[in-house]
Amino acid sequence: MPEMDAAKLKEIYATMVRIRFFEERAITEYRKGLPGFIHPSIGQEAIPAGVCAFLREDDYIITTHRGHGDIIAKGARLDRMMAELFAKETGYCRGKGGSMHIADVERNILGATGIVGDGIPIAAGVGLGCKMQNLDRVVVAFFGDGATNSGAFHEGVGLAAIWSLPVLFVCENNQFQQSTPMRDYTRLTDLADRAKAYGIPGITVDGNDAIAVAEVARESIEKCRKGEGPILVVGNTYRTVGHHMGDPGTSYRSKEEVEEWKKKDPIDRLRRQLLENKIATEAEIEEIHNATLRELDEAVKFAQESPEPKVEEALEDIYA
Amino acid sequence: MRELTYREAIREALREEMKRDPKVFLMGEEIAEYGGSYKVTLGLVDEFGHERVRNTPLAEASIAGAALGAALVGMRPVAEIMYIDFSFIAADQIINQIAKLRYMTGGMVKVPVVIRTQGGGGVAAGPHHSQSLEAIYAHIPGLFVVMPSNAYDAKGLLKSSIREDNPVMFIEHKKLYGEACEVPEEEYLIPLGKGEIKRPGKDITVVAYSRCVLRALNAAQDLAKEGIELEVVDPRTLKPLDEDIILSSVQKTGKAMVVYEACRTGGFGAEIAAIISEKAFDYLDAPIKRVAALDSPVPFNPKMEDYVLPNEDNIKAAARELMGK
Structure with a gap:
């Protein structure tokens, strides 16, 4: 085990559990009839939990349509997230954004985009704003592997690179661009190689190893804070469920492959590490689980009992 | 009263707003020493330095996206898209992000971004440098669209645009840059939405x-x-x-x-x-x-x-x- 204090490791574990349980509960609620659709990140939790473990409260994140995990890891409230999924007035976006657009400006979660890759140049701009105002802050842009083919990735990373901006680009590489596997959309086998094109460091990490992710993140965040950014970190992972609620995730990959990855589940892995190294007891683990389940019951109740927005509010927050 | 050209009036608006508010800065292609394709920003880099008059790569999506990001953390960017024809490369950021972020976060954020660009024909610039595309942006809820016809209006409207907490497409006309009219020395603003x-x-x-x-x-x-x-x-x-x-x-x-x-x-x-x-x-x-x-x-x-x-x-x-x- 690398050097990391017990409290931090338990915190990372609890974050992963919060993400997993939130998404599982969200899926259950969707099956009961919530509007729209969600893009779960089940199997990928180690990356947001590991990265956000070493962000400060005043650091920023920007994420994607598959962003629940990143948002939870940065500290968002589960009840207001759930209320947004329920399209309620008390939701983070007052029912106007939905699953793909949750933001929490108080926690410096600057939003999530439904256009793959678009958060990357925006994150560069956040980094620019921090640098110009001498704010000692770092911004993390989370995105999937599919985004690395977008022009926005190329333009955004390029801009951050020439201006040495404090941006950590974190690719949550689940190895599929929706249903298309990596081998069909790039000749690269290591997406971190793309960093060379911009003259910045590119680091690959096992994205199912929360401790490894956290170690890389801690070092990279500090480098960005010292003006040595930007840095690209690619966490290789796997989404063990479908692309969204309507996709069973079985037509473009084998059951065996999915089962293999389930055996590498990042939450199970950290739990074993915590127990084997006597960092946490079974009872503590169980309490983390139970506390999260209780919080989610409350969150769902809050969402259910919250009022719908008035339809006329559709025309609020438009100024031109 | 003194006369200024449309070009000079826009430059003066930028200079005055940059002096008034240190959060205002410019970014765009060839806008520093070169002064922009139509020389609107000529000389501003000498006064304000490269920190606030930033040349960017030829990458319009990053110009617009980064302007948004900087605005989210308190800056007031004025981003220049050299020709409105090139704005299609930035249009995803302008239309899907800049125009919508305040709305889709339920009003949580402000987006004080000005996109300065220019369009129109009349200089034999051909199909990729002469278009008039304002209708596309006027179609998008959330964007102000400003199209001044003379130097006086351009100055007062640009100053108001920079002070606006919502995104503005400020569309100049390349054939107007040399047109002059009376522009007073004293400060004035023209409200957006008044003909x-x-x-x-x-x-x-x-x-x-x-x-x-x-x-x-x-x-x-x-x-x-x-x-x-x-x-x-x-x-x-x-x-x-x-x-x-x-x-x-x-x-x-x-x-x-x-x-x-x-x-x-x-x-x-x-x-x-x-x-x-x-x-x-x-x-x-x-x-x-x-x-x-x-x-x-x-x-x-x-x-x-x-x-x-x-x-x-x-x-x-x-x-x-x-x-x-």
Whole structure:
């Protein structure tokens, strides 16, 4: 085990559990009839939990349509997230954004985009704003592997690179661009190689190893804070469920492959590490689980009992 | 009073706002020492340095996206897109992110971004450097669209745009940069969403914006000799649109013409015509006329370009038709 204090490791574990349980509960609620659709990140939790473990409260994140995990890891409230999924007035976006657009400006979660890759140049701009105002802050842009083919990735990373901006680009590489596997959309086998094109460091990490992710993140965040950014970190992972609620995730990959990855589940892995190294007891683990389940019951109740927005509010927050 | 060109007035607005507010900064292609393609920002880098007059890569999506990001953390960027034709590369960021972020976060964020760009034909710049694309941006809820027709308006409107907490597409016209008019030394602002009657007249309301205001004023001068009095109404901002000034003019004249340099089909002038028809139909005693570019890309050949773009003769012909002459 690398050097990391017990409290931090338990915190990372609890974050992963919060993400997993939130998404599982969200899926259950969707099956009961919530509007729209969600893009779960089940199997990928180690990356947001590991990265956000070493962000400060005043650091920023920007994420994607598959962003629940990143948002939870940065500290968002589960009840207001759930209320947004329920399209309620008390939701983070007052029912106007939905699953793909949750933001929490108080926690410096600057939003999530439904256009793959678009958060990357925006994150560069956040980094620019921090640098110009001498704010000692770092911004993390989370995105999937599919985004690395977008022009926005190329333009955004390029801009951050020439201006040495404090941006950590974190690719949550689940190895599929929706249903298309990596081998069909790039000749690269290591997406971190793309960093060379911009003259910045590119680091690959096992994205199912929360401790490894956290170690890389801690070092990279500090480098960005010292003006040595930007840095690209690619966490290789796997989404063990479908692309969204309507996709069973079985037509473009084998059951065996999915089962293999389930055996590498990042939450199970950290739990074993915590127990084997006597960092946490079974009872503590169980309490983390139970506390999260209780919080989610409350969150769902809050969402259910919250009022719908008035339809006329559709025309609020438009100024031109 | 002193006169300034449109170019100088815009530069002065930028300089004054940058002096007033250290959060205001410029970013765009070739805007520092080179001064921008039309030299609007010339000299500003000497005054404010490269930190606040930032040359960017030729990567318009990152210009717009980074402007948004900087605005989210308290800066007030003025991003330049060299030609509005290039704005399509940035259009995803402008339309999907900049225009919508305040809305889709339920009002949680402010987006004080100004996108300065320029469009229009008249310099034989060909199909990729001559378009008039304002209708595309005016179509998107959340974006202010400003199109000044002279130096005085350009300065006052740009200063207001920079102080606005919502995104503004500030669309200049390349053929107006050298046009001068009186611009006072003392500070002034022009509110967004307020039009102005550029020439009063009793016979026909001519709604025109950007360079078409000049064309309409020239035509009005000639037509006055024939006894036809045009009232030239310049909305100055398309979004929000000053409907009152247009409708009250139509109520007075009973005849309306809309002049715009964009292609006729789906142009913003069509929207103005629809508003007049919806809200002032009872006052009209003739069908509304549209004078616009032909539905064609803007060709390179200068004679062909003149043929495609609307001109004074088109306005005069439409006016005579409206008057039954």
